[in-house]
Amino acid sequence: METLKIIKIGGNIIDDEKALLSFLSQFSELEGPKLLVHGGGKLATQMAQKMNIPVQMNDGRRITDEANLDIITMVYAGKINKNIIAQLQANNCNAIGFSGADGNTIVSEKRSSQPIDYGFAGDIKQVNTNTLELLLKNNITPVFCAITHDKNGQLLNTNADTIASELAIGFAKNYKTELYYCFEKNGVLEDISDENSVVKNINTKTYQTLIDDGIIADGMLPKLNNCFHAIHNNVAKVCIGKPSMLFSTNTIYTTIQK
Amino acid sequence: METLKIIKIGGNIIDDEKALLSFLSQFSELEGPKLLVHGGGKLATQMAQKMNIPVQMNDGRRITDEANLDIITMVYAGKINKNIIAQLQANNCNAIGFSGADGNTIVSEKRSSQPIDYGFAGDIKQVNTNTLELLLKNNITPVFCAITHDKNGQLLNTNADTIASELAIGFAKNYKTELYYCFEKNGVLEDISDENSVVKNINTKTYQTLIDDGIIADGMLPKLNNCFHAIHNNVAKVCIGKPSMLFSTNTIYTTIQK
Numbered sequence: 252m253e254t255l256k257i258i259k260i261g262g263n264i265i266d267d268e269k270a271l272l273s274f275l276s277q278f279s280e281l282e283g284p285k286l287l288v289h290g291g292g293k294l295a296t297q298m299a300q301k302m303n304i305p306v307q308m309n310d311g312r313r314i315t316d317e318a319n320l321d322i323i324t325m326v327y328a329g330k331i332n333k334n335i336i337a338q339l340q341a342n343n344c345n346a347i348g349f350s351g352a353d354g355n356t357i358v359s360e361k362r363s364s365q366p367i368d369y370g371f372a373g374d375i376k377q378v379n380t381n382t383l384e385l386l387l388k389n390n391i392t393p394v395f396c397a398i399t400h401d402k403n404g405q406l407l408n409t410n411a412d413t414i415a416s417e418l419a420i421g422f423a424k425n426y427k428t429e430l431y432y433c434f435e436k437n438g439v440l441e442d443i444s445d446e447n448s449v450v451k452n453i454n455t456k457t458y459q460t461l462i463d464d465g466i467i468a469d470g471m472l473p474k475l476n477n478c479f480h481a482i483h484n485n486v487a488k489v490c491i492g493k494p495s496m497l498f499s500t501n502t503i504y505t506t507i508q509k
Numbered sequence: 510m511e512t513l514k515i516i517k518i519g520g521n522i523i524d525d526e527k528a529l530l531s532f533l534s535q536f537s538e539l540e541g542p543k544l545l546v547h548g549g550g551k552l553a554t555q556m557a558q559k560m561n562i563p564v565q566m567n568d569g570r571r572i573t574d575e576a577n578l579d580i581i582t583m584v585y586a587g588k589i590n591k592n593i594i595a596q597l598q599a600n601n602c603n604a605i606g607f608s609g610a611d612g613n614t615i616v617s618e619k620r621s622s623q624p625i626d627y628g629f630a631g632d633i634k635q636v637n638t639n640t641l642e643l644l645l646k647n648n649i650t651p652v653f654c655a656i657t658h659d660k661n662g663q664l665l666n667t668n669a670d671t672i673a674s675e676l677a678i679g680f681a682k683n684y685k686t687e688l689y690y691c692f693e694k695n696g697v698l699e700d701i702s703d704e705n706s707v708v709k710n711i712n713t714k715t716y717q718t719l720i721d722d723g724i725i726a727d728g729m730l731p732k733l734n735n736c737f738h739a740i741h742n743n744v745a746k747v748c749i750g751k752p753s754m755l756f757s758t759n760t761i762y763t764t765i766q767k
Contacts, residue, residue, distance in 0.1 A: 298583075302559050321588055325556075328606075329587025330579055333656065333664055337610040341662035347612050347640070348586075352595040353605040354649065382605070385647060391612065391640060398591065404599035406591055 351399030373407025438505030609657030631665025
Protein backbone atom coordinates (compact mmCIF):
# COMPACT_ATOMS: atom_id res chain seq x y z
CA MET A 252 0.00 0.00 0.00
CA GLU A 253 1.05 3.54 -0.72
CA THR A 254 1.92 5.78 2.22
CA LEU A 255 -0.36 8.78 2.91
CA LYS A 256 0.89 11.50 5.25
CA ILE A 257 -1.80 13.33 7.23
CA ILE A 258 -0.37 16.41 8.89
CA LYS A 259 -2.05 18.65 11.44
CA ILE A 260 -0.82 22.14 12.20
CA GLY A 261 -2.11 24.33 15.01
CA GLY A 262 -2.14 27.89 16.27
CA ASN A 263 1.60 28.22 16.79
CA ILE A 264 2.10 28.00 13.01
CA ILE A 265 -1.20 29.56 11.86
CA ASP A 266 -0.70 32.67 14.01
CA ASP A 267 2.88 33.28 12.83
CA GLU A 268 2.86 34.39 9.17
CA LYS A 269 6.56 33.74 8.62
CA ALA A 270 6.40 30.29 10.23
CA LEU A 271 3.31 29.44 8.14
CA LEU A 272 4.90 30.47 4.83
CA SER A 273 8.04 28.51 5.65
CA PHE A 274 6.00 25.45 6.66
CA LEU A 275 3.87 25.59 3.50
CA SER A 276 6.95 25.86 1.31
CA GLN A 277 8.48 22.75 2.92
CA PHE A 278 5.14 20.93 2.98
CA SER A 279 4.86 21.50 -0.79
CA GLU A 280 8.14 19.64 -1.31
CA LEU A 281 7.01 16.51 0.55
CA GLU A 282 6.78 13.60 -1.86
CA GLY A 283 3.83 11.26 -2.17
CA PRO A 284 0.16 11.77 -1.30
CA LYS A 285 -0.45 14.11 1.64
CA LEU A 286 -3.27 15.89 3.38
CA LEU A 287 -3.18 18.94 5.66
CA VAL A 288 -5.49 19.74 8.58
CA HIS A 289 -5.27 23.18 10.15
CA GLY A 290 -6.58 24.60 13.38
CA GLY A 291 -7.77 28.13 13.77
CA GLY A 292 -5.34 29.87 16.07
CA LYS A 293 -6.17 33.13 17.79
CA LEU A 294 -7.73 34.83 14.78
CA ALA A 295 -11.33 33.75 15.47
CA THR A 296 -11.18 35.08 19.02
CA GLN A 297 -9.66 38.36 17.76
CA MET A 298 -12.44 38.67 15.16
CA ALA A 299 -15.12 38.06 17.79
CA GLN A 300 -13.58 40.78 19.97
CA LYS A 301 -13.53 43.23 17.05
CA MET A 302 -17.23 42.53 16.50
CA ASN A 303 -18.07 42.68 20.22
CA ILE A 304 -19.25 39.08 20.22
CA PRO A 305 -18.58 37.36 23.56
CA VAL A 306 -16.38 34.25 23.46
CA GLN A 307 -17.04 31.63 26.12
CA MET A 308 -14.65 28.79 26.81
CA ASN A 309 -15.06 25.75 29.02
CA ASP A 310 -12.02 23.65 29.88
CA GLY A 311 -10.11 25.04 26.88
CA ARG A 312 -12.95 24.30 24.47
CA ARG A 313 -14.97 26.99 22.75
CA ILE A 314 -18.69 27.20 23.40
CA THR A 315 -19.94 27.75 19.85
CA ASP A 316 -23.11 29.80 19.73
CA GLU A 317 -24.53 30.89 16.36
CA ALA A 318 -22.52 34.13 16.19
CA ASN A 319 -19.28 32.30 17.01
CA LEU A 320 -20.05 29.56 14.47
CA ASP A 321 -20.35 32.28 11.81
CA ILE A 322 -17.01 33.73 12.86
CA ILE A 323 -15.32 30.34 12.90
CA THR A 324 -16.72 29.54 9.46
CA MET A 325 -15.47 32.85 8.11
CA VAL A 326 -12.03 32.65 9.68
CA TYR A 327 -11.26 28.92 9.37
CA ALA A 328 -12.90 28.06 6.03
CA GLY A 329 -12.46 31.56 4.55
CA LYS A 330 -9.43 33.57 5.52
CA ILE A 331 -7.10 30.85 6.83
CA ASN A 332 -8.01 28.04 4.44
CA LYS A 333 -8.01 30.12 1.24
CA ASN A 334 -4.75 31.87 2.08
CA ILE A 335 -3.13 28.48 2.72
CA ILE A 336 -4.44 27.21 -0.63
CA ALA A 337 -3.14 30.29 -2.48
CA GLN A 338 0.30 29.84 -0.88
CA LEU A 339 0.42 26.14 -1.73
CA GLN A 340 -0.48 26.95 -5.35
CA ALA A 341 2.35 29.51 -5.40
CA ASN A 342 4.63 26.63 -4.32
CA ASN A 343 3.26 24.43 -7.14
CA CYS A 344 1.41 22.20 -4.71
CA ASN A 345 -2.04 21.71 -6.24
CA ALA A 346 -4.42 21.90 -3.27
CA ILE A 347 -8.16 22.14 -2.66
CA GLY A 348 -9.67 23.44 0.58
CA PHE A 349 -12.24 21.35 2.43
CA SER A 350 -14.63 21.56 5.29
CA GLY A 351 -16.31 18.30 6.23
CA ALA A 352 -19.39 19.50 4.30
CA ASP A 353 -17.42 19.67 1.03
CA GLY A 354 -17.81 16.34 -0.73
CA ASN A 355 -19.72 15.17 2.37
CA THR A 356 -16.31 14.09 3.63
CA ILE A 357 -16.93 14.34 7.40
CA VAL A 358 -20.35 13.94 8.97
CA SER A 359 -20.73 14.90 12.64
CA GLU A 360 -23.40 14.89 15.27
CA LYS A 361 -24.11 17.99 17.38
CA ARG A 362 -22.73 17.26 20.82
CA SER A 363 -25.33 16.60 23.51
CA SER A 364 -26.13 19.71 25.56
CA GLN A 365 -25.61 17.60 28.72
CA PRO A 366 -23.59 17.99 30.92
CA ILE A 367 -22.25 21.11 29.20
CA ASP A 368 -23.86 22.81 26.19
CA TYR A 369 -21.01 23.45 23.75
CA GLY A 370 -23.45 24.82 21.16
CA PHE A 371 -22.64 24.01 17.52
CA ALA A 372 -19.84 21.56 18.33
CA GLY A 373 -19.67 18.36 16.30
CA ASP A 374 -18.49 14.86 17.19
CA ILE A 375 -17.46 12.90 14.11
CA LYS A 376 -19.75 10.03 13.09
CA GLN A 377 -18.56 9.17 9.57
CA VAL A 378 -15.66 9.85 7.22
CA ASN A 379 -16.06 9.44 3.44
CA THR A 380 -12.72 9.19 1.66
CA ASN A 381 -13.79 8.29 -1.92
CA THR A 382 -13.65 11.82 -3.35
CA LEU A 383 -10.46 12.58 -1.43
CA GLU A 384 -8.80 9.44 -2.81
CA LEU A 385 -9.82 10.47 -6.33
CA LEU A 386 -8.08 13.81 -5.78
CA LEU A 387 -4.99 12.28 -4.14
CA LYS A 388 -4.61 9.94 -7.13
CA ASN A 389 -4.55 13.06 -9.31
CA ASN A 390 -1.80 14.69 -7.23
CA ILE A 391 -4.17 17.07 -5.50
CA THR A 392 -3.67 17.81 -1.81
CA PRO A 393 -6.82 18.27 0.31
CA VAL A 394 -6.53 20.93 3.04
CA PHE A 395 -9.08 20.66 5.84
CA CYS A 396 -10.28 23.33 8.21
CA ALA A 397 -11.86 22.28 11.51
CA ILE A 398 -15.51 22.47 10.41
CA THR A 399 -17.84 19.56 9.69
CA HIS A 400 -21.58 19.22 9.00
CA ASP A 401 -24.48 17.09 10.16
CA LYS A 402 -25.79 16.28 6.64
CA ASN A 403 -28.95 18.23 7.54
CA GLY A 404 -27.56 21.61 6.59
CA GLN A 405 -25.88 22.49 9.88
CA LEU A 406 -22.17 23.33 10.03
CA LEU A 407 -20.41 22.24 13.23
CA ASN A 408 -17.19 23.34 14.94
CA THR A 409 -15.00 20.25 15.29
CA ASN A 410 -11.66 19.63 16.97
CA ALA A 411 -8.85 19.69 14.39
CA ASP A 412 -6.83 16.95 16.16
CA THR A 413 -9.87 14.68 15.97
CA ILE A 414 -10.45 15.52 12.29
CA ALA A 415 -6.85 14.49 11.57
CA SER A 416 -7.09 11.19 13.47
CA GLU A 417 -10.51 10.26 12.04
CA LEU A 418 -9.31 11.00 8.50
CA ALA A 419 -6.19 8.89 9.13
CA ILE A 420 -8.40 6.03 10.33
CA GLY A 421 -10.74 6.44 7.36
CA PHE A 422 -7.86 6.22 4.87
CA ALA A 423 -6.21 3.26 6.62
CA LYS A 424 -8.07 0.64 4.55
CA ASN A 425 -6.50 1.89 1.30
CA TYR A 426 -3.29 3.59 2.43
CA LYS A 427 -0.51 3.07 4.93
CA THR A 428 -1.45 6.22 6.85
CA GLU A 429 1.01 8.23 8.89
CA LEU A 430 -0.36 10.90 11.22
CA TYR A 431 1.80 13.86 12.24
CA TYR A 432 0.72 16.31 14.94
CA CYS A 433 2.84 19.45 14.66
CA PHE A 434 2.86 21.65 17.73
CA GLU A 435 5.11 24.08 19.59
CA LYS A 436 7.21 21.52 21.47
CA ASN A 437 9.71 18.85 20.42
CA GLY A 438 7.27 16.14 21.48
CA VAL A 439 5.99 14.72 24.75
CA LEU A 440 8.46 16.04 27.34
CA GLU A 441 9.44 14.22 30.51
CA ASP A 442 10.22 17.63 32.03
CA ILE A 443 7.96 20.34 30.59
CA SER A 444 10.71 22.96 31.06
CA ASP A 445 13.35 20.93 29.19
CA GLU A 446 12.91 20.71 25.39
CA ASN A 447 15.61 18.01 25.36
CA SER A 448 13.65 15.63 27.58
CA VAL A 449 11.61 14.20 24.68
CA VAL A 450 9.98 10.83 25.31
CA LYS A 451 10.92 9.24 21.99
CA ASN A 452 8.49 6.35 22.09
CA ILE A 453 5.23 5.81 23.89
CA ASN A 454 3.22 2.59 23.77
CA THR A 455 -0.03 1.61 25.45
CA LYS A 456 1.84 0.30 28.50
CA THR A 457 4.24 3.21 29.02
CA TYR A 458 1.36 5.64 28.30
CA GLN A 459 -0.39 4.56 31.49
CA THR A 460 2.84 5.00 33.48
CA LEU A 461 3.32 8.51 32.04
CA ILE A 462 -0.25 9.41 33.06
CA ASP A 463 0.21 7.90 36.55
CA ASP A 464 3.46 9.87 36.98
CA GLY A 465 1.69 13.10 35.97
CA ILE A 466 3.97 13.59 32.94
CA ILE A 467 1.01 13.52 30.55
CA ALA A 468 -1.77 15.78 31.79
CA ASP A 469 -4.08 18.66 30.80
CA GLY A 470 -4.00 19.51 27.09
CA MET A 471 -1.72 16.61 26.22
CA LEU A 472 -4.25 14.03 27.39
CA PRO A 473 -6.89 14.53 24.65
CA LYS A 474 -4.07 14.87 22.08
CA LEU A 475 -2.56 11.53 23.09
CA ASN A 476 -5.96 9.89 23.33
CA ASN A 477 -6.44 10.86 19.67
CA CYS A 478 -3.05 9.32 18.87
CA PHE A 479 -3.82 6.01 20.56
CA HIS A 480 -7.31 5.95 19.07
CA ALA A 481 -5.64 6.19 15.63
CA ILE A 482 -2.92 3.61 16.41
CA HIS A 483 -5.55 1.14 17.61
CA ASN A 484 -7.55 1.67 14.39
CA ASN A 485 -4.99 0.68 11.77
CA VAL A 486 -3.09 3.94 11.43
CA ALA A 487 0.50 2.86 10.75
CA LYS A 488 2.40 5.63 12.54
CA VAL A 489 1.59 8.60 14.77
CA CYS A 490 4.16 11.27 15.60
CA ILE A 491 4.10 14.42 17.75
CA GLY A 492 6.66 17.19 17.52
CA LYS A 493 7.81 20.32 15.73
CA PRO A 494 7.17 20.51 11.96
CA SER A 495 10.86 19.84 11.35
CA MET A 496 10.16 16.16 12.18
CA LEU A 497 8.67 15.99 8.67
CA PHE A 498 11.50 17.66 6.82
CA SER A 499 14.74 16.79 8.60
CA THR A 500 16.06 13.38 9.59
CA ASN A 501 17.92 14.63 12.67
CA THR A 502 14.86 15.96 14.49
CA ILE A 503 13.85 14.39 17.80
CA TYR A 504 10.13 13.82 18.32
CA THR A 505 7.67 11.43 19.94
CA THR A 506 6.41 8.33 18.14
CA ILE A 507 3.28 6.55 19.37
CA GLN A 508 3.20 2.77 19.11
CA LYS A 509 0.68 0.08 20.01
CA MET B 510 -21.35 16.29 -26.08
CA GLU B 511 -22.96 16.29 -22.68
CA THR B 512 -24.70 19.47 -21.54
CA LEU B 513 -23.20 21.35 -18.55
CA LYS B 514 -25.32 24.00 -16.84
CA ILE B 515 -23.39 26.88 -15.25
CA ILE B 516 -25.65 28.93 -13.02
CA LYS B 517 -24.86 32.24 -11.38
CA ILE B 518 -26.88 33.59 -8.48
CA GLY B 519 -26.51 37.06 -7.02
CA GLY B 520 -27.37 39.16 -4.00
CA ASN B 521 -31.15 38.99 -4.40
CA ILE B 522 -31.01 35.25 -3.61
CA ILE B 523 -27.96 35.21 -1.30
CA ASP B 524 -29.40 37.94 0.95
CA ASP B 525 -32.80 36.25 1.32
CA GLU B 526 -32.44 33.07 3.41
CA LYS B 527 -35.80 31.64 2.40
CA ALA B 528 -35.21 32.32 -1.31
CA LEU B 529 -31.73 30.76 -1.04
CA LEU B 530 -32.97 27.58 0.64
CA SER B 531 -35.74 27.23 -1.94
CA PHE B 532 -33.29 27.81 -4.80
CA LEU B 533 -30.78 25.28 -3.44
CA SER B 534 -33.48 22.67 -3.04
CA GLN B 535 -34.58 23.10 -6.67
CA PHE B 536 -31.00 23.36 -7.91
CA SER B 537 -30.26 19.99 -6.25
CA GLU B 538 -32.98 18.39 -8.37
CA LEU B 539 -31.54 19.59 -11.69
CA GLU B 540 -30.37 16.62 -13.73
CA GLY B 541 -26.99 16.34 -15.39
CA PRO B 542 -23.67 18.01 -14.61
CA LYS B 543 -24.01 21.50 -13.14
CA LEU B 544 -21.89 24.16 -11.51
CA LEU B 545 -22.94 27.07 -9.29
CA VAL B 546 -21.31 30.50 -9.01
CA HIS B 547 -22.46 32.81 -6.25
CA GLY B 548 -21.97 36.50 -5.62
CA GLY B 549 -21.61 37.98 -2.19
CA GLY B 550 -24.65 40.13 -1.59
CA LYS B 551 -24.76 42.74 1.13
CA LEU B 552 -23.15 40.62 3.84
CA ALA B 553 -19.56 41.74 3.15
CA THR B 554 -20.52 45.40 3.39
CA GLN B 555 -22.44 44.74 6.62
CA MET B 556 -19.41 42.91 8.08
CA ALA B 557 -17.11 45.79 7.15
CA GLN B 558 -19.47 48.21 8.87
CA LYS B 559 -19.56 46.07 12.03
CA MET B 560 -15.75 46.12 12.08
CA ASN B 561 -15.54 49.85 11.26
CA ILE B 562 -13.69 49.17 8.04
CA PRO B 563 -14.52 51.77 5.36
CA VAL B 564 -16.01 50.43 2.11
CA GLN B 565 -15.23 52.42 -1.03
CA MET B 566 -17.09 51.87 -4.27
CA ASN B 567 -16.41 53.28 -7.72
CA ASP B 568 -19.05 52.94 -10.42
CA GLY B 569 -20.73 50.09 -8.52
CA ARG B 570 -17.46 48.18 -8.11
CA ARG B 571 -15.78 47.65 -4.77
CA ILE B 572 -12.32 49.07 -4.18
CA THR B 573 -10.68 46.10 -2.46
CA ASP B 574 -8.00 47.15 0.00
CA GLU B 575 -6.33 44.52 2.20
CA ALA B 576 -8.90 44.78 5.02
CA ASN B 577 -11.79 44.44 2.55
CA LEU B 578 -10.12 41.49 0.81
CA ASP B 579 -9.96 39.73 4.18
CA ILE B 580 -13.65 40.41 4.75
CA ILE B 581 -14.60 39.24 1.29
CA THR B 582 -12.56 36.06 1.71
CA MET B 583 -14.24 35.38 5.04
CA VAL B 584 -17.77 36.12 3.88
CA TYR B 585 -17.71 34.72 0.33
CA ALA B 586 -15.44 31.67 0.72
CA GLY B 587 -16.34 31.06 4.37
CA LYS B 588 -19.83 31.89 5.54
CA ILE B 589 -21.74 31.96 2.25
CA ASN B 590 -19.94 29.18 0.40
CA LYS B 591 -19.85 26.68 3.28
CA ASN B 592 -23.49 27.25 4.20
CA ILE B 593 -24.48 26.68 0.57
CA ILE B 594 -22.43 23.46 0.52
CA ALA B 595 -24.03 22.22 3.76
CA GLN B 596 -27.52 22.94 2.35
CA LEU B 597 -26.76 21.17 -0.92
CA GLN B 598 -25.50 18.13 1.01
CA ALA B 599 -28.73 18.16 3.01
CA ASN B 600 -30.52 17.99 -0.37
CA ASN B 601 -28.33 15.05 -1.44
CA CYS B 602 -26.45 17.17 -3.95
CA ASN B 603 -22.79 16.28 -3.46
CA ALA B 604 -20.98 19.61 -3.77
CA ILE B 605 -17.51 21.01 -3.14
CA GLY B 606 -16.80 24.71 -2.60
CA PHE B 607 -14.18 26.44 -4.72
CA SER B 608 -12.32 29.68 -4.97
CA GLY B 609 -10.19 30.09 -8.07
CA ALA B 610 -7.17 29.18 -5.92
CA ASP B 611 -8.60 25.74 -5.13
CA GLY B 612 -7.28 23.31 -7.71
CA ASN B 613 -5.68 26.34 -9.42
CA THR B 614 -8.96 26.56 -11.32
CA ILE B 615 -8.98 30.32 -12.05
CA VAL B 616 -5.82 32.41 -12.35
CA SER B 617 -6.20 36.18 -12.43
CA GLU B 618 -4.03 39.21 -12.77
CA LYS B 619 -4.28 42.11 -10.33
CA ARG B 620 -5.98 44.92 -12.23
CA SER B 621 -3.77 47.84 -13.23
CA SER B 622 -3.95 50.72 -10.76
CA GLN B 623 -4.53 53.09 -13.72
CA PRO B 624 -6.88 54.87 -14.29
CA ILE B 625 -8.56 53.73 -11.05
CA ASP B 626 -6.87 51.64 -8.35
CA TYR B 627 -9.36 48.91 -7.47
CA GLY B 628 -6.87 47.29 -5.07
CA PHE B 629 -6.94 43.50 -4.92
CA ALA B 630 -9.29 43.08 -7.89
CA GLY B 631 -8.48 40.33 -10.37
CA ASP B 632 -9.04 40.03 -14.10
CA ILE B 633 -9.19 36.42 -15.25
CA LYS B 634 -6.24 35.18 -17.34
CA GLN B 635 -6.68 31.40 -17.32
CA VAL B 636 -9.27 28.76 -16.44
CA ASN B 637 -8.23 25.16 -15.70
CA THR B 638 -11.14 22.75 -15.93
CA ASN B 639 -9.38 19.34 -15.60
CA THR B 640 -9.99 18.85 -11.88
CA LEU B 641 -13.53 20.22 -12.19
CA GLU B 642 -14.30 17.78 -15.01
CA LEU B 643 -12.98 14.92 -12.89
CA LEU B 644 -15.42 15.92 -10.15
CA LEU B 645 -18.35 16.48 -12.53
CA LYS B 646 -17.80 12.98 -13.95
CA ASN B 647 -18.14 11.69 -10.39
CA ASN B 648 -21.46 13.51 -9.87
CA ILE B 649 -19.92 16.23 -7.74
CA THR B 650 -21.10 19.82 -8.17
CA PRO B 651 -18.47 22.57 -7.87
CA VAL B 652 -19.71 25.77 -6.17
CA PHE B 653 -17.61 28.87 -6.84
CA CYS B 654 -17.35 32.03 -4.79
CA ALA B 655 -16.11 35.19 -6.46
CA ILE B 656 -12.45 34.95 -5.43
CA THR B 657 -9.50 33.99 -7.62
CA HIS B 658 -5.71 34.00 -7.17
CA ASP B 659 -2.64 35.17 -9.09
CA LYS B 660 -0.69 31.87 -8.65
CA ASN B 661 1.84 33.86 -6.59
CA GLY B 662 -0.04 33.53 -3.31
CA GLN B 663 -2.34 36.52 -3.68
CA LEU B 664 -6.12 36.13 -3.50
CA LEU B 665 -8.09 38.54 -5.70
CA ASN B 666 -11.68 39.78 -5.64
CA THR B 667 -13.24 38.90 -9.00
CA ASN B 668 -16.60 39.66 -10.56
CA ALA B 669 -18.95 36.67 -10.20
CA ASP B 670 -20.62 37.23 -13.60
CA THR B 671 -17.19 37.09 -15.23
CA ILE B 672 -16.23 33.94 -13.31
CA ALA B 673 -19.40 32.28 -14.62
CA SER B 674 -18.78 33.30 -18.24
CA GLU B 675 -15.07 32.39 -18.21
CA LEU B 676 -15.85 28.99 -16.68
CA ALA B 677 -18.53 28.42 -19.32
CA ILE B 678 -16.01 29.27 -22.04
CA GLY B 679 -13.37 27.04 -20.44
CA PHE B 680 -15.72 24.05 -20.39
CA ALA B 681 -16.99 24.63 -23.94
CA LYS B 682 -14.36 22.38 -25.55
CA ASN B 683 -15.64 19.30 -23.66
CA TYR B 684 -19.25 20.15 -22.88
CA LYS B 685 -22.22 21.83 -24.51
CA THR B 686 -22.23 24.65 -21.94
CA GLU B 687 -25.33 26.59 -20.98
CA LEU B 688 -24.91 29.73 -18.91
CA TYR B 689 -27.75 31.03 -16.73
CA TYR B 690 -27.60 34.41 -15.02
CA CYS B 691 -30.24 34.51 -12.28
CA PHE B 692 -31.18 37.95 -11.07
CA GLU B 693 -34.12 39.87 -9.63
CA LYS B 694 -35.93 40.60 -12.91
CA ASN B 695 -37.64 38.43 -15.52
CA GLY B 696 -34.91 39.24 -18.03
CA VAL B 697 -33.87 42.24 -20.08
CA LEU B 698 -36.90 44.53 -19.93
CA GLU B 699 -37.96 46.88 -22.70
CA ASP B 700 -39.62 49.03 -20.03
CA ILE B 701 -37.78 48.77 -16.69
CA SER B 702 -41.03 49.34 -14.77
CA ASP B 703 -42.90 46.55 -16.59
CA GLU B 704 -41.87 42.98 -15.65
CA ASN B 705 -43.92 41.72 -18.61
CA SER B 706 -41.88 43.62 -21.19
CA VAL B 707 -39.18 40.93 -21.42
CA VAL B 708 -37.01 41.00 -24.54
CA LYS B 709 -37.11 37.27 -25.24
CA ASN B 710 -34.20 37.11 -27.63
CA ILE B 711 -31.19 39.35 -28.16
CA ASN B 712 -28.59 38.83 -30.86
CA THR B 713 -25.48 40.82 -31.76
CA LYS B 714 -27.47 43.00 -34.15
CA THR B 715 -30.48 43.75 -31.92
CA TYR B 716 -28.08 44.24 -28.97
CA GLN B 717 -26.64 47.34 -30.62
CA THR B 718 -30.14 48.70 -31.27
CA LEU B 719 -31.11 48.12 -27.62
CA ILE B 720 -28.00 50.03 -26.51
CA ASP B 721 -28.67 52.85 -28.98
CA ASP B 722 -32.27 53.08 -27.74
CA GLY B 723 -31.06 53.29 -24.11
CA ILE B 724 -32.91 50.10 -23.16
CA ILE B 725 -29.66 48.42 -22.10
CA ALA B 726 -27.63 50.72 -19.89
CA ASP B 727 -25.83 50.96 -16.54
CA GLY B 728 -25.51 47.65 -14.69
CA MET B 729 -27.01 45.64 -17.55
CA LEU B 730 -24.21 46.61 -19.93
CA PRO B 731 -21.36 44.67 -18.27
CA LYS B 732 -23.77 41.75 -17.66
CA LEU B 733 -24.70 41.57 -21.34
CA ASN B 734 -21.11 42.07 -22.43
CA ASN B 735 -20.29 38.94 -20.41
CA CYS B 736 -23.14 37.13 -22.16
CA PHE B 737 -21.97 38.05 -25.66
CA HIS B 738 -18.36 37.30 -24.78
CA ALA B 739 -19.51 33.79 -23.82
CA ILE B 740 -21.73 33.32 -26.89
CA HIS B 741 -18.87 34.37 -29.17
CA ASN B 742 -16.57 31.85 -27.46
CA ASN B 743 -18.44 28.60 -28.05
CA VAL B 744 -20.89 28.73 -25.15
CA ALA B 745 -24.04 27.10 -26.52
CA LYS B 746 -26.71 29.11 -24.71
CA VAL B 747 -26.86 32.14 -22.40
CA CYS B 748 -30.02 33.08 -20.49
CA ILE B 749 -30.92 35.90 -18.10
CA GLY B 750 -33.92 35.89 -15.79
CA LYS B 751 -35.37 34.73 -12.53
CA PRO B 752 -34.22 31.35 -11.15
CA SER B 753 -37.59 29.86 -12.17
CA MET B 754 -36.30 29.87 -15.80
CA LEU B 755 -34.28 26.79 -14.72
CA PHE B 756 -37.07 24.89 -13.06
CA SER B 757 -40.30 25.72 -14.87
CA THR B 758 -41.05 25.51 -18.58
CA ASN B 759 -43.56 28.37 -18.56
CA THR B 760 -41.16 31.06 -17.36
CA ILE B 761 -40.36 33.97 -19.64
CA TYR B 762 -36.71 35.09 -19.75
CA THR B 763 -34.10 36.51 -22.11
CA THR B 764 -31.98 34.29 -24.33
CA ILE B 765 -28.78 35.64 -25.88
CA GLN B 766 -27.91 34.46 -29.37
CA LYS B 767 -25.06 35.13 -31.78
